[in-house]
Amino acid sequence: VTARITHASPAAAYAHSPERLWEGYDSVNFGANEAAQGCTDIARQLVSRSPPIDLLLGGGRKFFYPKTKADDENPSLNGVRTDNISLIDDLWKGRYIWNKTELKKIVLGSPEPLLGLFSYDHMRFETDRIRNPKEEPSLSEMTSFAVEHLLMKTQDKYGFFLFVEGSRIDHGHHYTKARYALDEYVEFDNTIGEVKRILKDKGVLDDTLLVVTADHSHMFSFGAGSARGSNIFGFATLENANVSDIDKMPVNIIAYGNGPNFPATRNRTYLDSIDFNSTEYRQPAALPLIEETHGGEDVAVFAHGPWSHLFTGTMEQHTIAHKMAYAACWDDEIKTEIIKGNGIHVLIVCAFQLQFHVETVQQSSLEILQAVSFETEAASIIKEQEKFIQLLNDIVLANVFPQRIPADGILFNLAEHQATMIKDQTKASWVHKRML
Ligand SMILES: [Zn+2]
Missing domain, CATH: 3.40.720.10 (Alkaline Phosphatase, subunit A)
Incomplete structure (x- = not known):
């Protein structure tokens, strides 16, 4: 970086x-x-x-x-x-x-x-x-x-993960020094x-x-009907009009939504004197701020190579890391780590912690438990946790949303893995009580 x-x-x-x-x-x-x-x-x-x-x-x-x-x-x-x-x-x-x-x-x-x-x-x-x-x-x-x-x-043999950042693209924009x-x-x-x-x-x-x-965009814009070959740091040709149809002065190709060059001076002597290639020049801004801000629109994601087809369409930002992990086959390794590292018990404890924000603690814990409950080893650990099974059944029966979705999923997986125990519903307290 x-x-x-x-x-x-x-x-x-x-x-x-x-x-x-x-x-x-x-x-x-x-x-x-x-x-x-x-x-x-x-x-x-x-x-x-x-x-x-x-x-x-x-x-x-x-x-x-x-x-x-x-x-x-x-x-x-x-x-x-x-x-x-x-x-x-x-x-x-x-x-x-x-x-x-x-x-x-x-x-x-x-x-x-x-x-x-x-x-x-x-x-x-x-x-x-x-x-x-x-x-x-x-x-x-x-x-x-x-x-x-x-x-x-x-x-x-093993491959590697490398993070590279062109970190200062962002800083140039904050200074509105395009x-x-x-x-x-x-x-x-x-x-x-x-x-x-x-x-x-x-x-x-x-x-x-x-x-x-990119992790975000900037309040950076360019256009103004510029002819091919124009210096992007300079003035637009405005479809051959060359000057604004309001104040008859040249118009920059690049402008920022906010930044320090406000109000940008607009007299002919000054505009003709600008050295657009200089690193000292700051492009005009529509609203005044000492430092230009990040932008709020979606950013592009480009991908090439195995599983790059997962990176198409509009996606929530956090999915990018998960898709990369999936492509690298780290998905299964993470599950193994959770099972071997006593993570299931920790997650079950988290699922009971209702004093915290439910969606970030209980919901996330249940979702991870659902993901690992596909593994036989994990399912057999979970099914021994009677109080937790009771909690899952309570969530499902009371139709608590959105926790009901992973709770249903865990119970379904346990039922799949332990089909023999379903037969003996009266003795086993963990049994999935609902038909799916
Ligand atoms: Zn920044």
Whole structure:
């Protein structure tokens, strides 16, 4: 990723936190109070995982070092941790690198977990990086390394899951600097192309599910009847009219629904003087805000490879992860984990906890129990829980909605697995009392 590796989306791939700003123990957003309540900052969660994550590349060194330690690249900057712990030196159980020269030296497929933090904060925008790359790899360079490294490491046998984020497309839009956002997007597109090329070279493209999407859109729009070949950062040709039919001034192709360039100056001298390719230019906004906001419309999901046909039509966002897990055959593994890890008893306890929000605790517990109750082993564990069976029957008989649906399903599965016991309804309290 090109953001701090503890930032929103990458953090969601490995940490559990009720607050996105708990990136590090900085005594600003996360400090003694949060730690005393048993919480762990996101950077610390990252380095504490056991076994360690195989490969992590991104920015955000500051949350990994104490205030007393100077940054690897910029000695004038210090870490921000106030708990006096260097996560890199004290806790990380793998190799650590912070520049491109070291990345190039890594032996592809080497077994040691690798953490590469290439920037003190977020990595630079690609538009700026490409002018003076210094020791910072691009998104496509990091991703190409990751794919080749993980292919070697798994020797094409076990496969891998890789999360890649063109993190700063979002930041360019928040600043309403479309030049930054679109250059980031081009690099993201290059990255997808590079990944496909490598997978094809290695003969595994058709065995790999690629899913490309966004976590949200932006208040970003473009159009205005522009002719082919127009500079998208500049003015529209407006079907050859070239100026607005209201104020007779040129009209931008790109505009934001909200943002800082409000009200956008509209006099000819100023409009003629704009350098549209500059990273300083902010496109006009319809409503005033210091930072432009995310957009609310649906985003696209593109998929290629095995089970990619599941990613068609309109879908609820959470289904994406489930479809990826299904394609990777993790579905059955999760069921096995629940059964072997005593998860059924925990879920049954949860199903009785009516003091919590019913739909998120009882309903979810029942749904997971329904999913695992197809397994004989799980069914035999569940059927011994007499009070739980009674609860299921009560839910079904009282027609409590929506819990009735998974309750019905569990009872049906138990009946299927234990057909012999159905014959002896009077003795067995668990027996499914309803005909389905
Ligand atoms: Zn954002």
